[in-house]
Amino acid sequence: MVHRHLQTIHQASVSEHSLEAYGKLSEALAENPRSLVLDSFCGTGHSTAALAERHPGHLVVGIDKSAHRLAKHPGGSNDNYILLQANCEDIWFLLARDGLRADYHYLLYPNPWPKASHLQRRIHGHASFPLVLKLGGQIELRSNWQIYVEEFGVALHLAGHRGWVSQVVESETELSLFERKYKCSGHTLWSYTTRIIP
Ligand SMILES: C[S@@+](CC[C@H](N)C(=O)[O-])C[C@H]1O[C@@H](n2cnc3c(N)ncnc32)[C@H](O)[C@@H]1O
Numbered sequence: 351m352v353h354r355h356l357q358t359i360h361q362a363s364v365s366e367h368s369l370e371a372y373g374k375l376s377e378a379l380a381e382n383p384r385s386l387v388l389d390s391f392c393g394t395g396h397s398t399a400a401l402a403e404r405h406p407g408h409l410v411v412g413i414d415k416s417a418h419r420l421a422k423h424p425g426g427s428n429d430n431y432i433l434l435q436a437n438c439e440d441i442w443f444l445l446a447r448d449g450l451r452a453d454y455h456y457l458l459y460p461n462p463w464p465k466a467s468h469l470q471r472r473i474h475g476h477a478s479f480p481l482v483l484k485l486g487g488q489i490e491l492r493s494n495w496q497i498y499v500e501e502f503g504v505a506l507h508l509a510g511h512r513g514w515v516s517q518v519v520e521s522e523t524e525l526s527l528f529e530r531k532y533k534c535s536g537h538t539l540w541s542y543t544t545r546i547i548p
Pocket residue numbers: 390391392393394397413414415416419436437438439458459460461526527528529
């Protein structure tokens with residue numbers, strides 16, 4: 351399946367609200383052109399605000415489809431980030447279409463879709479996976495489900511990129527709400543990292 355998806359570029363039928371959200375991103379870049387950090391599936395955007403502190407010279411873009419989750423964003427002290435209510439696949443498609451790339455791409459605790467029949471909904475099983483490769487940069491995926499992280503690594507390997515799986519360091523401050531929730535319940539957390547230079 352990964353091989354099949356790698357041979358085609360996902361032609362998203364971009365939704366109206368994703369197009370509108372992308373307009374916000376284009377405006378922010380036109381006002382102040384900067385390299386991008388993507389925080390895909392950002393939920394409430396706690397991680398987006400934290401990443402904006404970590405990457406002060408970048409524009410950090412948090413993307414989530416849930417208006418409900420985004421409405422719970424607590425605000426942040428930096429102004430170098432924006433939150434977009436959109437489908438990640440649409441924003442990835444539009445960025446790739448416009449020749450834009452990411453310096454860093456965080457994929458923190460995406461929905462695991464644990465049933466075998468849902469494999470195609472996992473990031474690496476989805477038709478939009480080649481877009482993640484095209485956007486490139488330093489990619490970090492985190493999950494409490496080791497298999498998901500390892501599968502993602504195998505898919506990257508099949509696409510010709512080497513990375514490494516590790517445990518999220520226990521003492522590290524939690525990047526996101528799900529990370530906090532999982533740590534509090536004693537889960538071991540997993541990370542896959544690679545660097546794609548387009
Ligand atoms: C398990 S939550 C993790 C949220 C956040 N990253 C965290 O660690 O707290 C997964 C998030 O992915 C979002 N989501 C799922 N599919 C999406 C898609 N195709 N595009 C954008 N957001 C999506 C959901 O709305 C949800 O907020």
